[in-house]
Amino acid sequence: MARKMERMLILSAVGEFSMGILGNTFIGLVSFMDWVKNRKIASIDLILMSLALSRICLLCAILLDCFILVVYPDIYDNNEKMRIIDFFWTLTNQLSVSFATCLSIFYFFKIANFFHPLFLWMKGRIHKVILWTLLVSLVLSVFISIPVTGNWNDNFRSCVKGRKKTNFTWRCGINDNLYASTKLILNLVTLFPFAVSLLSFLLLILSLWRHTRQMKLNATGHRDPSTEAHIRALKSVISFLVLFVAYCLAFLIATSSYFMPETELAVIFGELIALIYPSSHSFILILGNNKLRQTSVKVLCKLKYILKGRKI
Template sequence: MSDVEYHTLMIIAIGEFSVGILGNAFIGLVNCMDWIKNKKIAPIDLILTCLAISRIFLLCIILLDCFVLILHPDVYATGKQMRIIDFFWTLTNHVSVWFATCLSIFYFLKIANFFHPLFLWMKWRIDRVIPGILLVCLAFSVFISLPVTENLNDDFRLCVKFKQKTNLTLRCRENKAQYASIKVLTLNALALFPFSVSLISFLLLILSLWRHIKQMQLIATGARDPSTDAHMGAMKAVISFLLLFIAYYLSFLVATSSYFMPETELAVIIGELIALIYPSSHSFILILGNNKLRQASLRVLLKVTHALKKMKCLTP
Protein backbone atom coordinates (compact mmCIF):
# COMPACT_ATOMS: atom_id res chain seq x y z
CA MET A 1 0.00 0.00 0.00
CA SER A 2 1.35 3.42 -0.95
CA ASP A 3 1.98 6.27 1.48
CA VAL A 4 -0.85 8.27 -0.07
CA GLU A 5 -3.32 5.47 0.63
CA TYR A 6 -2.06 5.09 4.18
CA HIS A 7 -2.34 8.82 4.85
CA THR A 8 -5.83 8.96 3.32
CA LEU A 9 -7.06 6.10 5.49
CA MET A 10 -5.55 7.63 8.59
CA ILE A 11 -7.19 10.99 7.88
CA ILE A 12 -10.54 9.21 7.58
CA ALA A 13 -9.89 7.33 10.82
CA ILE A 14 -8.95 10.54 12.66
CA GLY A 15 -12.07 12.26 11.29
CA GLU A 16 -14.37 9.46 12.46
CA PHE A 17 -12.59 9.38 15.80
CA SER A 18 -12.98 13.15 16.29
CA VAL A 19 -16.69 13.05 15.47
CA GLY A 20 -17.24 10.14 17.86
CA ILE A 21 -15.30 11.77 20.67
CA LEU A 22 -17.23 15.01 20.17
CA GLY A 23 -20.65 13.33 20.36
CA ASN A 24 -19.90 11.01 23.27
CA ALA A 25 -18.03 13.67 25.25
CA PHE A 26 -21.00 16.00 24.79
CA ILE A 27 -23.37 13.38 26.24
CA GLY A 28 -21.10 12.76 29.21
CA LEU A 29 -20.44 16.45 29.86
CA VAL A 30 -24.10 17.51 29.75
CA ASN A 31 -25.21 14.70 32.06
CA CYS A 32 -22.31 15.20 34.49
CA MET A 33 -22.98 18.95 34.71
CA ASP A 34 -26.65 18.24 35.36
CA TRP A 35 -25.61 15.66 37.98
CA ILE A 36 -23.43 18.20 39.79
CA LYS A 37 -26.12 20.87 39.58
CA ASN A 38 -29.01 18.74 40.88
CA LYS A 39 -26.95 16.49 43.20
CA LYS A 40 -28.55 13.44 41.58
CA ILE A 41 -28.73 11.72 38.22
CA ALA A 42 -31.65 10.07 36.49
CA PRO A 43 -31.27 6.38 35.53
CA ILE A 44 -31.49 7.14 31.81
CA ASP A 45 -28.77 9.80 32.15
CA LEU A 46 -26.57 7.36 34.07
CA ILE A 47 -26.90 4.75 31.33
CA LEU A 48 -26.17 7.30 28.59
CA THR A 49 -23.15 8.64 30.48
CA CYS A 50 -21.67 5.17 31.07
CA LEU A 51 -22.34 4.26 27.44
CA ALA A 52 -20.66 7.44 26.21
CA ILE A 53 -17.57 6.86 28.39
CA SER A 54 -17.26 3.25 27.23
CA ARG A 55 -17.46 4.34 23.60
CA ILE A 56 -14.81 7.01 24.09
CA PHE A 57 -12.43 4.29 25.29
CA LEU A 58 -13.53 2.01 22.44
CA LEU A 59 -12.81 4.74 19.89
CA CYS A 60 -9.37 5.34 21.40
CA ILE A 61 -8.51 1.63 21.22
CA ILE A 62 -9.66 1.29 17.60
CA LEU A 63 -7.72 4.39 16.54
CA LEU A 64 -4.64 3.17 18.43
CA ASP A 65 -4.90 -0.18 16.65
CA CYS A 66 -5.05 1.61 13.27
CA PHE A 67 -1.93 3.64 14.08
CA VAL A 68 -0.05 0.59 15.34
CA LEU A 69 -0.98 -1.45 12.27
CA ILE A 70 0.24 1.29 9.92
CA LEU A 71 3.20 2.81 11.75
CA HIS A 72 4.49 -0.07 13.88
CA PRO A 73 3.24 -3.39 12.45
CA ASP A 74 5.98 -5.30 14.30
CA VAL A 75 4.08 -4.71 17.53
CA TYR A 76 1.79 -7.55 16.44
CA ALA A 77 4.75 -9.89 16.60
CA THR A 78 5.38 -9.14 20.28
CA GLY A 79 3.40 -10.54 23.15
CA LYS A 80 2.75 -7.84 25.72
CA GLN A 81 1.62 -4.99 23.46
CA MET A 82 -0.69 -7.18 21.41
CA ARG A 83 -2.23 -8.69 24.53
CA ILE A 84 -2.89 -5.25 26.00
CA ILE A 85 -4.54 -3.96 22.82
CA ASP A 86 -6.64 -7.10 22.37
CA PHE A 87 -7.73 -7.14 26.02
CA PHE A 88 -8.85 -3.51 26.12
CA TRP A 89 -10.54 -3.74 22.72
CA THR A 90 -12.47 -6.81 23.87
CA LEU A 91 -13.31 -5.17 27.20
CA THR A 92 -14.49 -1.82 25.82
CA ASN A 93 -16.36 -3.59 23.04
CA HIS A 94 -18.37 -5.79 25.40
CA VAL A 95 -18.95 -2.99 27.93
CA SER A 96 -20.30 -0.75 25.17
CA VAL A 97 -22.60 -3.47 23.84
CA TRP A 98 -23.94 -4.39 27.27
CA PHE A 99 -24.56 -0.74 28.23
CA ALA A 100 -26.42 -0.24 24.94
CA THR A 101 -28.48 -3.32 25.75
CA CYS A 102 -29.29 -1.86 29.17
CA LEU A 103 -30.51 1.26 27.37
CA SER A 104 -32.77 -0.84 25.14
CA ILE A 105 -34.20 -2.67 28.16
CA PHE A 106 -34.76 0.60 30.00
CA TYR A 107 -36.63 2.08 27.03
CA PHE A 108 -38.77 -1.04 26.81
CA LEU A 109 -39.67 -1.14 30.51
CA LYS A 110 -40.40 2.58 30.75
CA ILE A 111 -42.40 3.00 27.55
CA ALA A 112 -44.08 -0.30 26.74
CA ASN A 113 -47.58 -1.00 28.05
CA PHE A 114 -48.10 -4.54 29.31
CA PHE A 115 -49.98 -5.80 32.35
CA HIS A 116 -48.11 -8.98 33.12
CA PRO A 117 -47.10 -9.10 36.83
CA LEU A 118 -43.42 -9.78 36.00
CA PHE A 119 -43.29 -6.82 33.61
CA LEU A 120 -44.95 -4.52 36.15
CA TRP A 121 -42.53 -5.65 38.86
CA MET A 122 -39.52 -5.02 36.61
CA LYS A 123 -40.95 -1.65 35.57
CA TRP A 124 -41.26 -0.67 39.23
CA ARG A 125 -37.76 -1.88 40.17
CA ILE A 126 -35.71 -0.76 37.15
CA ASP A 127 -34.81 2.71 38.46
CA ARG A 128 -33.34 1.31 41.66
CA VAL A 129 -31.29 -1.50 40.12
CA ILE A 130 -29.73 0.37 37.17
CA PRO A 131 -26.43 1.19 38.99
CA GLY A 132 -26.08 -2.44 40.08
CA ILE A 133 -26.86 -3.74 36.59
CA LEU A 134 -24.22 -1.48 35.06
CA LEU A 135 -21.62 -2.70 37.55
CA VAL A 136 -22.51 -6.32 36.81
CA CYS A 137 -22.15 -5.65 33.07
CA LEU A 138 -18.71 -4.14 33.67
CA ALA A 139 -17.58 -7.06 35.84
CA PHE A 140 -18.90 -9.63 33.35
CA SER A 141 -17.13 -7.86 30.48
CA VAL A 142 -13.82 -8.00 32.38
CA PHE A 143 -14.34 -11.69 33.08
CA ILE A 144 -15.02 -12.69 29.48
CA SER A 145 -12.15 -10.51 28.21
CA LEU A 146 -9.49 -12.31 30.24
CA PRO A 147 -9.22 -15.39 27.94
CA VAL A 148 -7.87 -13.14 25.19
CA THR A 149 -4.71 -12.45 27.16
CA GLU A 150 -4.14 -16.18 27.70
CA ASN A 151 -4.69 -17.22 24.10
CA LEU A 152 -1.95 -15.27 22.34
CA ASN A 153 0.98 -17.66 22.50
CA ASP A 154 4.34 -17.39 20.81
CA ASP A 155 3.42 -19.66 17.89
CA PHE A 156 0.54 -17.44 16.86
CA ARG A 157 2.65 -14.28 17.02
CA LEU A 158 5.27 -15.89 14.82
CA CYS A 159 2.56 -16.82 12.32
CA VAL A 160 1.42 -13.19 12.18
CA LYS A 161 4.97 -11.88 11.92
CA PHE A 162 6.12 -14.21 9.15
CA LYS A 163 2.88 -14.81 7.28
CA GLN A 164 4.34 -13.14 4.18
CA LYS A 165 7.71 -14.89 4.33
CA THR A 166 7.03 -18.56 5.01
CA ASN A 167 4.50 -21.23 4.22
CA LEU A 168 2.12 -22.11 7.00
CA THR A 169 3.16 -25.16 8.93
CA LEU A 170 0.79 -27.61 10.56
CA ARG A 171 1.55 -26.11 13.99
CA CYS A 172 0.79 -22.63 12.70
CA ARG A 173 -2.53 -23.71 11.22
CA GLU A 174 -3.52 -25.48 14.41
CA ASN A 175 -2.58 -22.41 16.45
CA LYS A 176 -4.55 -20.10 14.20
CA ALA A 177 -7.58 -22.35 14.41
CA GLN A 178 -7.35 -22.30 18.21
CA TYR A 179 -6.98 -18.51 18.28
CA ALA A 180 -9.83 -18.05 15.80
CA SER A 181 -12.16 -20.23 17.87
CA ILE A 182 -11.48 -18.24 21.06
CA LYS A 183 -11.69 -14.94 19.20
CA VAL A 184 -15.03 -15.81 17.64
CA LEU A 185 -16.35 -16.99 21.00
CA THR A 186 -15.24 -13.99 23.05
CA LEU A 187 -15.85 -11.24 20.50
CA ASN A 188 -18.77 -12.52 18.44
CA ALA A 189 -20.71 -15.42 19.91
CA LEU A 190 -20.93 -13.90 23.40
CA ALA A 191 -22.20 -10.66 21.89
CA LEU A 192 -25.16 -12.48 20.36
CA PHE A 193 -26.89 -12.60 23.75
CA PRO A 194 -27.06 -8.81 24.36
CA PHE A 195 -27.92 -8.37 20.68
CA SER A 196 -30.79 -10.84 21.06
CA VAL A 197 -32.02 -9.04 24.18
CA SER A 198 -32.04 -5.72 22.32
CA LEU A 199 -33.84 -7.34 19.39
CA ILE A 200 -36.50 -8.81 21.69
CA SER A 201 -36.94 -5.41 23.35
CA PHE A 202 -37.44 -3.84 19.92
CA LEU A 203 -40.02 -6.44 18.88
CA LEU A 204 -41.91 -6.05 22.15
CA LEU A 205 -41.91 -2.27 21.68
CA ILE A 206 -43.48 -2.80 18.25
CA LEU A 207 -46.11 -5.05 19.82
CA SER A 208 -46.79 -2.50 22.55
CA LEU A 209 -47.09 0.31 19.99
CA TRP A 210 -49.46 -1.76 17.84
CA ARG A 211 -51.71 -2.48 20.82
CA HIS A 212 -51.61 1.16 21.88
CA ILE A 213 -52.57 2.38 18.39
CA LYS A 214 -55.49 -0.04 18.30
CA GLN A 215 -56.71 1.32 21.63
CA MET A 216 -56.36 4.89 20.41
CA GLN A 217 -58.36 4.13 17.28
CA LEU A 218 -61.30 3.22 19.47
CA ILE A 219 -61.15 6.68 21.01
CA ALA A 220 -60.07 9.01 18.20
CA THR A 221 -59.08 8.54 14.59
CA GLY A 222 -55.54 9.48 13.68
CA ALA A 223 -54.70 10.71 17.16
CA ARG A 224 -51.01 11.03 18.02
CA ASP A 225 -50.45 11.16 21.76
CA PRO A 226 -47.25 11.40 23.87
CA SER A 227 -47.17 7.62 24.38
CA THR A 228 -47.04 7.02 20.63
CA ASP A 229 -44.23 9.56 20.26
CA ALA A 230 -42.33 7.90 23.10
CA HIS A 231 -42.71 4.51 21.44
CA MET A 232 -41.45 5.85 18.13
CA GLY A 233 -38.47 7.61 19.71
CA ALA A 234 -37.42 4.51 21.64
CA MET A 235 -37.81 2.30 18.57
CA LYS A 236 -35.61 4.63 16.51
CA ALA A 237 -32.87 4.49 19.14
CA VAL A 238 -33.01 0.69 19.42
CA ILE A 239 -33.23 -0.05 15.69
CA SER A 240 -30.34 2.31 14.95
CA PHE A 241 -28.26 0.47 17.55
CA LEU A 242 -29.15 -2.91 16.05
CA LEU A 243 -28.30 -1.88 12.47
CA LEU A 244 -25.03 -0.18 13.43
CA PHE A 245 -24.20 -3.13 15.66
CA ILE A 246 -24.58 -5.57 12.75
CA ALA A 247 -22.37 -3.41 10.49
CA TYR A 248 -19.81 -3.08 13.28
CA TYR A 249 -19.53 -6.79 13.91
CA LEU A 250 -19.38 -7.72 10.24
CA SER A 251 -16.51 -5.27 9.74
CA PHE A 252 -14.85 -6.46 12.94
CA LEU A 253 -15.12 -10.07 11.77
CA VAL A 254 -13.41 -9.10 8.51
CA ALA A 255 -10.63 -7.31 10.39
CA THR A 256 -10.14 -10.23 12.78
CA SER A 257 -10.05 -12.95 10.12
CA SER A 258 -7.74 -10.89 7.92
CA TYR A 259 -4.88 -11.31 10.38
CA PHE A 260 -4.61 -14.93 9.22
CA MET A 261 -4.19 -14.11 5.52
CA PRO A 262 -1.28 -12.64 3.57
CA GLU A 263 -1.33 -9.07 2.25
CA THR A 264 -4.46 -8.10 4.12
CA GLU A 265 -3.45 -4.96 6.02
CA LEU A 266 -5.73 -2.90 3.78
CA ALA A 267 -8.71 -5.14 4.61
CA VAL A 268 -7.96 -4.83 8.32
CA ILE A 269 -7.75 -1.04 8.18
CA ILE A 270 -10.94 -0.70 6.10
CA GLY A 271 -12.72 -3.04 8.50
CA GLU A 272 -11.66 -0.88 11.43
CA LEU A 273 -12.75 2.29 9.62
CA ILE A 274 -16.21 0.79 9.18
CA ALA A 275 -16.16 -0.31 12.82
CA LEU A 276 -15.54 3.30 13.89
CA ILE A 277 -18.91 4.33 12.42
CA TYR A 278 -20.86 2.45 15.13
CA PRO A 279 -19.57 4.21 18.28
CA SER A 280 -19.28 7.54 16.45
CA SER A 281 -22.67 7.93 14.78
CA HIS A 282 -24.94 6.30 17.35
CA SER A 283 -24.11 9.00 19.90
CA PHE A 284 -25.69 11.67 17.68
CA ILE A 285 -28.80 9.51 17.23
CA LEU A 286 -29.08 9.33 21.02
CA ILE A 287 -28.62 13.10 21.30
CA LEU A 288 -31.42 13.76 18.82
CA GLY A 289 -33.69 11.27 20.60
CA ASN A 290 -33.17 12.75 24.08
CA ASN A 291 -34.99 16.01 24.78
CA LYS A 292 -32.45 17.36 27.30
CA LEU A 293 -29.46 16.53 25.09
CA ARG A 294 -31.20 17.88 22.00
CA GLN A 295 -31.99 21.19 23.70
CA ALA A 296 -28.44 21.45 25.01
CA SER A 297 -27.02 20.81 21.54
CA LEU A 298 -29.26 23.51 20.07
CA ARG A 299 -28.04 25.99 22.68
CA VAL A 300 -24.43 25.13 21.85
CA LEU A 301 -25.07 25.53 18.13
CA LEU A 302 -26.71 28.91 18.70
CA LYS A 303 -23.74 30.08 20.78
CA VAL A 304 -21.26 28.86 18.18
CA THR A 305 -23.23 30.52 15.37
CA HIS A 306 -23.40 33.77 17.33
CA ALA A 307 -19.67 33.66 18.04
CA LEU A 308 -18.86 33.03 14.38
CA LYS A 309 -21.07 35.93 13.28
CA LYS A 310 -19.42 38.17 15.84
CA MET A 311 -15.95 37.19 14.63
CA LYS A 312 -17.04 37.82 11.05
CA CYS A 313 -18.27 41.31 11.93
CA LEU A 314 -14.98 42.12 13.67
CA THR A 315 -12.92 40.96 10.72
CA PRO A 316 -11.91 43.96 8.55
Protein backbone atom coordinates (compact mmCIF):
# COMPACT_ATOMS: atom_id res chain seq x y z
CA MET A 1 0.00 0.00 0.00
CA ALA A 2 2.83 2.36 0.88
CA ARG A 3 4.57 1.65 -2.41
CA LYS A 4 1.39 2.40 -4.38
CA MET A 5 0.99 5.65 -2.50
CA GLU A 6 4.59 6.57 -3.26
CA ARG A 7 4.04 5.96 -6.98
CA MET A 8 0.89 8.09 -6.96
CA LEU A 9 2.72 10.92 -5.20
CA ILE A 10 5.62 10.66 -7.64
CA LEU A 11 3.26 10.86 -10.63
CA SER A 12 1.61 13.93 -9.07
CA ALA A 13 5.05 15.46 -8.50
CA VAL A 14 5.99 14.86 -12.17
CA GLY A 15 2.76 16.57 -13.27
CA GLU A 16 3.42 19.61 -11.06
CA PHE A 17 7.04 19.67 -12.20
CA SER A 18 6.01 19.66 -15.88
CA MET A 19 3.58 22.55 -15.38
CA GLY A 20 6.17 24.52 -13.44
CA ILE A 21 8.86 23.97 -16.08
CA LEU A 22 6.41 25.04 -18.81
CA GLY A 23 5.39 28.27 -17.06
CA ASN A 24 8.85 29.31 -15.91
CA THR A 25 10.49 28.45 -19.24
CA PHE A 26 7.88 30.59 -20.99
CA ILE A 27 8.62 33.55 -18.69
CA GLY A 28 12.37 33.14 -19.14
CA LEU A 29 12.17 32.87 -22.94
CA VAL A 30 9.88 35.89 -23.35
CA SER A 31 12.12 38.03 -21.14
CA PHE A 32 15.28 36.83 -22.92
CA MET A 33 13.84 37.38 -26.41
CA ASP A 34 12.75 40.88 -25.43
CA TRP A 35 16.31 41.53 -24.20
CA VAL A 36 17.78 40.36 -27.50
CA LYS A 37 15.23 42.33 -29.53
CA ASN A 38 15.74 45.65 -27.73
CA ARG A 39 19.48 45.07 -27.03
CA LYS A 40 18.87 46.11 -23.44
CA ILE A 41 16.98 44.55 -20.59
CA ALA A 42 14.36 46.24 -18.45
CA SER A 43 14.40 45.79 -14.69
CA ILE A 44 11.19 43.76 -14.67
CA ASP A 45 12.51 41.41 -17.38
CA LEU A 46 15.78 40.95 -15.49
CA ILE A 47 13.89 40.00 -12.33
CA LEU A 48 11.47 37.69 -14.12
CA MET A 49 14.25 35.94 -16.05
CA SER A 50 16.32 35.44 -12.87
CA LEU A 51 13.26 34.24 -10.96
CA ALA A 52 12.24 31.81 -13.71
CA LEU A 53 15.76 30.33 -13.93
CA SER A 54 16.02 29.89 -10.15
CA ARG A 55 12.62 28.19 -10.01
CA ILE A 56 13.45 25.83 -12.88
CA CYS A 57 16.51 24.73 -10.89
CA LEU A 58 14.45 24.49 -7.68
CA LEU A 59 11.86 22.29 -9.39
CA CYS A 60 14.63 20.01 -10.67
CA ALA A 61 16.15 19.75 -7.17
CA ILE A 62 12.84 18.84 -5.50
CA LEU A 63 11.87 16.26 -8.13
CA LEU A 64 15.37 14.75 -8.09
CA ASP A 65 15.15 14.27 -4.33
CA CYS A 66 11.74 12.58 -4.74
CA PHE A 67 13.11 10.15 -7.33
CA ILE A 68 16.19 9.35 -5.25
CA LEU A 69 14.07 8.59 -2.20
CA VAL A 70 11.70 6.24 -4.05
CA VAL A 71 13.64 4.85 -7.04
CA TYR A 72 17.31 5.06 -5.97
CA PRO A 73 17.30 5.04 -2.14
CA ASP A 74 20.86 3.67 -2.00
CA ILE A 75 22.15 7.06 -3.10
CA TYR A 76 21.12 8.31 0.37
CA ASP A 77 24.13 6.36 1.68
CA ASN A 78 26.47 8.47 -0.48
CA ASN A 79 26.85 11.53 1.72
CA GLU A 80 29.01 13.44 -0.76
CA LYS A 81 26.42 13.25 -3.55
CA MET A 82 23.57 14.09 -1.20
CA ARG A 83 25.40 17.10 0.19
CA ILE A 84 25.70 18.46 -3.36
CA ILE A 85 21.96 17.97 -3.86
CA ASP A 86 21.22 19.56 -0.47
CA PHE A 87 23.40 22.56 -1.34
CA PHE A 88 21.79 22.91 -4.77
CA TRP A 89 18.27 22.74 -3.28
CA THR A 90 19.04 25.26 -0.52
CA LEU A 91 20.74 27.64 -2.95
CA THR A 92 17.93 27.59 -5.50
CA ASN A 93 15.37 27.92 -2.72
CA GLN A 94 17.09 31.00 -1.30
CA LEU A 95 17.49 32.51 -4.78
CA SER A 96 13.84 31.89 -5.64
CA VAL A 97 12.63 33.60 -2.46
CA SER A 98 15.10 36.48 -2.80
CA PHE A 99 14.25 37.15 -6.46
CA ALA A 100 10.52 37.06 -5.68
CA THR A 101 11.24 39.64 -2.98
CA CYS A 102 13.07 41.75 -5.57
CA LEU A 103 9.91 41.62 -7.66
CA SER A 104 7.89 42.93 -4.70
CA ILE A 105 10.44 45.72 -4.21
CA PHE A 106 10.21 46.62 -7.91
CA TYR A 107 6.41 46.84 -7.77
CA PHE A 108 6.65 49.03 -4.69
CA PHE A 109 9.07 51.58 -6.18
CA LYS A 110 7.49 51.54 -9.62
CA ILE A 111 3.84 51.90 -8.60
CA ALA A 112 3.64 53.39 -5.09
CA ASN A 113 3.24 57.15 -4.69
CA PHE A 114 5.21 58.61 -1.80
CA PHE A 115 7.08 61.91 -1.58
CA HIS A 116 9.85 61.04 0.83
CA PRO A 117 13.25 62.17 -0.58
CA LEU A 118 14.85 58.73 -0.08
CA PHE A 119 11.95 56.99 -1.83
CA LEU A 120 12.10 59.42 -4.78
CA TRP A 121 15.88 59.06 -5.02
CA MET A 122 15.67 55.25 -5.13
CA LYS A 123 12.70 55.33 -7.51
CA GLY A 124 14.73 57.42 -9.97
CA ARG A 125 17.52 54.82 -9.83
CA ILE A 126 15.29 51.76 -9.83
CA HIS A 127 17.36 49.84 -12.41
CA LYS A 128 20.57 50.17 -10.36
CA VAL A 129 18.71 49.37 -7.14
CA ILE A 130 17.27 46.17 -8.63
CA LEU A 131 20.60 45.15 -10.18
CA TRP A 132 22.46 45.53 -6.88
CA THR A 133 19.63 43.80 -5.00
CA LEU A 134 19.85 40.80 -7.33
CA LEU A 135 23.65 40.62 -6.97
CA VAL A 136 23.50 40.89 -3.17
CA SER A 137 20.78 38.22 -3.11
CA LEU A 138 23.00 35.90 -5.15
CA VAL A 139 26.01 36.36 -2.86
CA LEU A 140 23.97 35.98 0.34
CA SER A 141 22.19 32.88 -1.00
CA VAL A 142 25.53 31.17 -1.70
CA PHE A 143 26.81 32.16 1.76
CA ILE A 144 23.65 30.88 3.49
CA SER A 145 23.76 27.58 1.58
CA ILE A 146 27.33 26.71 2.57
CA PRO A 147 26.40 25.18 5.99
CA VAL A 148 24.41 22.51 4.14
CA THR A 149 27.69 20.99 2.92
CA GLY A 150 28.36 19.88 6.51
CA ASN A 151 27.25 16.56 7.98
CA TRP A 152 24.21 17.94 9.87
CA ASN A 153 21.78 16.47 7.30
CA ASP A 154 23.29 12.97 7.21
CA ASN A 155 21.35 11.89 10.29
CA PHE A 156 18.05 12.99 8.76
CA ARG A 157 18.66 10.97 5.58
CA SER A 158 19.61 7.85 7.54
CA CYS A 159 16.37 8.21 9.52
CA VAL A 160 14.28 8.51 6.36
CA LYS A 161 15.82 5.42 4.82
CA GLY A 162 16.14 3.38 8.00
CA ARG A 163 12.73 3.95 9.51
CA LYS A 164 11.83 0.27 9.39
CA LYS A 165 15.24 -0.95 10.43
CA THR A 166 16.46 -1.88 13.87
CA ASN A 167 18.31 0.54 16.11
CA PHE A 168 16.15 3.32 14.66
CA THR A 169 16.01 5.25 17.94
CA TRP A 170 19.78 5.15 18.26
CA ARG A 171 20.38 6.23 14.66
CA CYS A 172 17.93 9.11 14.86
CA GLY A 173 19.21 10.31 18.21
CA ILE A 174 22.56 11.41 16.82
CA ASN A 175 23.09 15.15 16.37
CA ASP A 176 19.39 15.97 16.86
CA ASN A 177 20.27 19.30 18.44
CA LEU A 178 22.66 20.17 15.61
CA TYR A 179 20.11 19.24 12.97
CA ALA A 180 17.30 21.19 14.66
CA SER A 181 19.39 24.32 15.31
CA THR A 182 20.76 24.45 11.75
CA LYS A 183 17.31 23.89 10.27
CA LEU A 184 15.87 26.60 12.55
CA ILE A 185 18.53 29.09 11.42
CA LEU A 186 17.88 28.36 7.73
CA ASN A 187 14.13 28.81 8.22
CA LEU A 188 14.63 32.06 10.12
CA VAL A 189 16.84 33.40 7.32
CA THR A 190 14.00 32.96 4.81
CA LEU A 191 11.77 35.07 7.04
CA PHE A 192 13.74 38.22 6.20
CA PRO A 193 12.81 38.34 2.48
CA PHE A 194 9.28 37.32 3.46
CA ALA A 195 9.15 40.30 5.86
CA VAL A 196 10.42 42.62 3.11
CA SER A 197 7.69 41.40 0.73
CA LEU A 198 5.09 41.79 3.47
CA LEU A 199 6.28 45.35 4.13
CA SER A 200 6.09 46.14 0.40
CA PHE A 201 2.55 44.73 0.35
CA LEU A 202 1.47 46.89 3.31
CA LEU A 203 3.05 50.03 1.83
CA LEU A 204 1.32 49.35 -1.50
CA ILE A 205 -2.00 49.14 0.36
CA LEU A 206 -1.22 52.47 2.05
CA SER A 207 -0.31 54.03 -1.31
CA LEU A 208 -3.53 52.71 -2.89
CA TRP A 209 -5.61 54.05 0.02
CA ARG A 210 -4.04 57.49 -0.31
CA HIS A 211 -4.51 57.45 -4.07
CA THR A 212 -8.20 56.45 -3.91
CA ARG A 213 -8.84 59.10 -1.26
CA GLN A 214 -7.27 61.70 -3.54
CA MET A 215 -9.46 60.52 -6.39
CA LYS A 216 -12.56 60.96 -4.23
CA LEU A 217 -11.54 64.49 -3.27
CA ASN A 218 -11.06 65.34 -6.94
CA ALA A 219 -14.38 63.65 -7.88
CA THR A 220 -12.55 61.32 -10.26
CA GLY A 221 -13.38 57.70 -11.14
CA HIS A 222 -11.69 55.04 -9.07
CA ARG A 223 -10.60 52.67 -11.84
CA ASP A 224 -7.85 54.87 -13.29
CA PRO A 225 -4.56 53.37 -14.59
CA SER A 226 -2.73 53.98 -11.31
CA THR A 227 -5.41 52.16 -9.32
CA GLU A 228 -5.34 49.23 -11.74
CA ALA A 229 -1.54 49.07 -11.45
CA HIS A 230 -1.78 49.04 -7.66
CA ILE A 231 -4.34 46.23 -7.69
CA ARG A 232 -2.31 44.09 -10.12
CA ALA A 233 0.83 44.54 -8.01
CA LEU A 234 -1.06 43.70 -4.81
CA LYS A 235 -2.45 40.51 -6.36
CA SER A 236 1.04 39.42 -7.41
CA VAL A 237 2.60 40.14 -4.02
CA ILE A 238 -0.17 38.53 -1.97
CA SER A 239 -0.13 35.40 -4.15
CA PHE A 240 3.61 35.10 -3.48
CA LEU A 241 3.08 35.54 0.28
CA VAL A 242 0.31 32.92 0.47
CA LEU A 243 2.17 30.37 -1.65
CA PHE A 244 5.39 30.97 0.24
CA VAL A 245 3.68 30.29 3.58
CA ALA A 246 2.35 27.00 2.15
CA TYR A 247 5.84 26.19 0.84
CA CYS A 248 7.42 26.80 4.26
CA LEU A 249 4.85 24.54 5.93
CA ALA A 250 5.53 21.81 3.37
CA PHE A 251 9.27 22.20 3.86
CA LEU A 252 8.73 21.89 7.62
CA ILE A 253 6.79 18.65 7.09
CA ALA A 254 9.51 17.20 4.86
CA THR A 255 12.40 18.09 7.18
CA SER A 256 10.62 17.04 10.40
CA SER A 257 9.19 13.82 9.02
CA TYR A 258 11.45 11.47 10.95
CA PHE A 259 9.07 11.97 13.88
CA MET A 260 6.19 10.56 11.79
CA PRO A 261 5.20 6.88 11.34
CA GLU A 262 5.63 6.74 7.54
CA THR A 263 8.76 8.83 7.06
CA GLU A 264 9.24 8.36 3.32
CA LEU A 265 5.59 9.15 2.55
CA ALA A 266 5.76 12.25 4.74
CA VAL A 267 8.86 13.50 2.91
CA ILE A 268 7.32 12.93 -0.53
CA PHE A 269 4.02 14.48 0.54
CA GLY A 270 5.85 17.55 1.86
CA GLU A 271 7.84 17.87 -1.35
CA LEU A 272 4.63 17.46 -3.39
CA ILE A 273 3.12 20.46 -1.59
CA ALA A 274 6.40 22.35 -1.95
CA LEU A 275 6.23 21.96 -5.75
CA ILE A 276 3.01 24.01 -5.82
CA TYR A 277 4.86 27.23 -4.94
CA PRO A 278 7.35 27.46 -7.85
CA SER A 279 4.87 25.87 -10.29
CA SER A 280 1.67 27.84 -9.76
CA HIS A 281 3.19 31.26 -9.06
CA SER A 282 4.66 31.37 -12.56
CA PHE A 283 1.16 31.27 -14.09
CA ILE A 284 -0.01 33.99 -11.68
CA LEU A 285 2.86 36.16 -12.91
CA ILE A 286 1.92 35.47 -16.54
CA LEU A 287 -1.68 36.50 -15.95
CA GLY A 288 -0.63 39.62 -14.02
CA ASN A 289 1.87 40.88 -16.61
CA ASN A 290 0.45 42.48 -19.79
CA LYS A 291 3.34 41.47 -22.03
CA LEU A 292 3.44 37.88 -20.79
CA ARG A 293 -0.34 37.55 -20.94
CA GLN A 294 -0.57 38.89 -24.50
CA THR A 295 2.32 36.71 -25.65
CA SER A 296 0.73 33.62 -24.08
CA VAL A 297 -2.54 34.38 -25.89
CA LYS A 298 -0.67 34.64 -29.20
CA VAL A 299 1.14 31.36 -28.57
CA LEU A 300 -2.11 29.60 -27.70
CA CYS A 301 -3.79 30.96 -30.84
CA LYS A 302 -0.92 29.71 -32.99
CA LEU A 303 -1.06 26.29 -31.35
CA LYS A 304 -4.81 26.16 -31.91
CA TYR A 305 -4.33 27.08 -35.57
CA ILE A 306 -1.63 24.41 -36.02
CA LEU A 307 -3.78 21.75 -34.38
CA LYS A 308 -6.75 22.66 -36.59
CA GLY A 309 -4.54 22.47 -39.66
CA ARG A 310 -3.38 18.98 -38.73
CA LYS A 311 -6.94 17.79 -38.22
CA ILE A 312 -7.89 19.02 -41.68
